[in-house]
Amino acid sequence: MNTVVMSSDLALQKQVMKRLKAYQVPNKNPHLAFFAKMDGCSVSLYHSGKLVFQGKNASSLAQTFGYAKETTTNAALNQQTQAxxxxxxxxxxxxxxxxxxxxxxxxxxxxxxxxxxxxxxxxxxxxxxxxxxxxxxxxxxxxxxxxxxxxxxxxxxxxxxxxxxxxxxxxxxxxxxxxxxxxxxxxxxxxxxxxxxxxxxxxxxxxxxxxxxxxxxxxxxxxxxxxxxxxxxxxxxxxxxxxxxxLSQKVGMLLPSGAGAKSDKIASQLLKTQGMSALEETAKLHFANTQKAIKLLHS
Missing domain, CATH: 3.30.420.10 (Ribonuclease H-like superfamily/Ribonuclease H)
Structure with a gap:
């Protein structure tokens, strides 16, 4: 989901509420002054003045209210203005x-x-x-x-x-x-x-x-x-x-991060030496690695 965050003054807030009045949707959030949905995009205007566009058309709709599309780096830096x-x-x-x-x-x-x-x-x-x-x-x-x-x-x-x-x-x-x-x-x-x-x-x-x-x-x-x-x-x-x-210290074996072939091999070794209880203690069992490790053990 695309998200655009803008700050707004009183003039812009009035403009948003006027132009999107026909698309206004009731909202119980006490922090919102106005909420609307238009063309797959939601528009949230907070009492603090923060204006948030969310949805596939967030950027294009925000640009109609003065948002200047920037490069990722500049946009990220410019968003560092709030707590x-x-x-x-x-x-x-x-x-x-x-x-x-x-x-x-x-x-x-x-x-x-x-x-x-x-x-x-x-x-x-x-x-x-x-x-x-x-x-x-x-x-x-x-x-x-x-x-x-x-x-x-x-x-x-x-x-x-x-x-x-x-x-x-x-x-x-x-x-x-x-x-x-x-x-x-x-x-x-x-x-x-x-x-x-x-x-x-x-x-x-x-x-x-x-x-x-x-x-x-x-x-x-x-x-x-x-x-x-x-x-x-x-x-x-x-x-x-x-x-x-x-966990590595507990089972006496260096456990890798990730979910690649190395994890399969280590899991198979744990099964062989310490049994399924070792995997229950150290791994997320629903991952496909568990079945791969079992196959390696019996291959």
């Missing part, structure tokens, strides 16, 4: 290790500190760099970290279990953000690195006990656009690596 909660996860694509989700609250006062540290999407940083700066981030930046261990993951995710691979991430992101908001932080917005559609996210959210009233956006590649999400990606990566190391 945001950003949420990201690490471990979703790795067979071994848990699933780490972190929500962080970053204000403009933090930007200089974060840029000096070299904060960026954790996928662009070395593990050494991650381990170097993550402790500094955890000390300085308000955040909430959640780690779903492989054993717990296997208890709740799979056919017949209460969650699937998507809905469990919805639960973790929602809970991390909820807990951070409970501490009294007041963000101008909330951004979640998109891993599913807004429709799916809201549908899965219905089964969660804890909810918050603040509006949020799911943004693709948000970790490269918003410092709050980048901070969360770094802290989550460090948490995932720490868990992977602990």
């Amino acid at each position: 945001l909660i950003g949420s990201d996860e690490v471990g979703n694509g790795s067979y071994f290790g848990g699933l780490a989700v972190v929500a962080s609250f970053v204000t403009p006062d933090d930007f200089s500190f974060l840029r000096e540290l070299g904060v960026a999407d954790s996928k662009t940083l070395t593990d050494d760099k991650i381990c170097q700066i993550a402790p500094l981030l955890k000390e300085k930046i308000p955040h909430k970290s959640l780690l779903l261990s492989p054993r717990k993951y296997n208890e709740v995710v799979r056919s017949g279990k209460p969650y699937n691979a998507i809905s469990v991430k919805v639960a973790l992101h929602n809970q991390a953000i909820f807990l951070l908001l409970q501490e009294g932080v007041q963000p101008d917005g909330i951004v979640i690195d998109a891993f599913t559609s807004q429709k799916n996210y809201l549908n899965y959210l219905k089964q969660e006990k804890n909810h918050f009233d603040e509006a949020f956006s799911l943004v693709e590649k948000a970790e490269s656009q918003f410092l709050a999400v980048a901070v969360s990606s770094v802290i989550a990566r460090q948490l995932f690596l720490e868990n992977l190391q602990q």
Whole structure:
């Protein structure tokens, strides 16, 4: 889903409400002054003046209200003007290790500190760099970290279990953000690195006990656009690596990240020497790697 965020003055706000009046849709969000849907695009005008366009035609519709389309780099830099909660996860694509989700609250006062540290999407940083700066981030930046261990993951995710691979991430992101908001932080917005559609996210959210009233956006590649999400990606990566190391020590074997052929071979060795209980403790069993490891064991 494409997302465009703009700031608006009183004149632009009146223009938006006048031009889109015929497309206005009722909305119970107390933070919204106006909400409309037009040509596959939703338009949210907040009392704070923030104007958000979401949908396949977000950019083109925003341009009719004065949005100047920029290069990715400039657009990302120019969006660093608000206090945001950003949420990201690490471990979703790795067979071994848990699933780490972190929500962080970053204000403009933090930007200089974060840029000096070299904060960026954790996928662009070395593990050494991650381990170097993550402790500094955890000390300085308000955040909430959640780690779903492989054993717990296997208890709740799979056919017949209460969650699937998507809905469990919805639960973790929602809970991390909820807990951070409970501490009294007041963000101008909330951004979640998109891993599913807004429709799916809201549908899965219905089964969660804890909810918050603040509006949020799911943004693709948000970790490269918003410092709050980048901070969360770094802290989550460090948490995932720490868990992977602990699990490796527990089974006496170096467990790799990812889900490639190397993971198949290690899993097969674990099955041979320690049995299925070792995989239940260290890996996400619904991955195809489990069946591949079993085949290797009997080949």
